[in-house]
Amino acid sequence: xxxxxxxxxxxxxxxxxxxxENTLKFxxxxxxxxxxxxxxxxxxxxxxxxxxxxxxxxxQEHERIAKxxxxxxxxFLALYKAKGITPEQIRSQLLSPEALIEFDYxxxxxxxxxLIDVIGQSLGFSAEQLDYLFVHxxxxxxxxxxx
Numbered sequence: 090x091x092x093x094x095x096x097x098x099x100x101x102x103x104x105x106x107x108x109x110e111n112t113l114k115f116x117x118x119x120x121x122x123x124x125x126x127x128x129x130x131x132x133x134x135x136x137x138x139x140x141x142x143x144x145x146x147x148x149q150e151h152e153r154i155a156k157x158x159x160x161x162x163x164x165f166l167a168l169y170k171a172k173g174i175t176p177e178q179i180r181s182q183l184l185s186p187e188a189l190i191e192f193d194y195x196x197x198x199x200x201x202x203x204l205i206d207v208i209g210q211s212l213g214f215s216a217e218q219l220d221y222l223f224v225h226x227x228x229x230x231x232x233x234x235x236x
Contacts, residue, residue: 090104171229
């Protein structure tokens with residue numbers, strides 16, 4: 090969607106940039122204003138955060154977070170600082186040889202790796218807390234909660 094904004098208000102919009110460029114030729118009051126592009130829907134000259142757009146934004150954020158990574162050191166320090174959890178305690182939760190290999194030999198951990206969710210859940214962390222860890226490189230310390 091293309092639009093023209095004046096004083097913080099959308100004054101013209103169209104899905105076709107060429108149509109908007111032609112419209113600007115016949116609206117001298119908007120001469121010199123820049124045509125901008127957005128993926129947000131526009132309804133009644135305002136950005137509309139439709140359910141579809143919100144779902145798309147949530148999916149994009151999920152994909153962005155899944156690509157985040159932390160080094161082993163960053164993960165272990167965050168877990169220790171937040172809950173006093175040691176690498177040995179994490180390792181003791183892993184029963185699968187494949188999970189042990191991933192845990193022991195990875196130089197970094199990616200948020201999108203399903204092993205992160207498995208380990209996090211076994212230690213009592215929610216998906217939101219794990220997302221926070223990968224975004225902020227630390228874990229929030231929940232009030233009155235122990236792992």
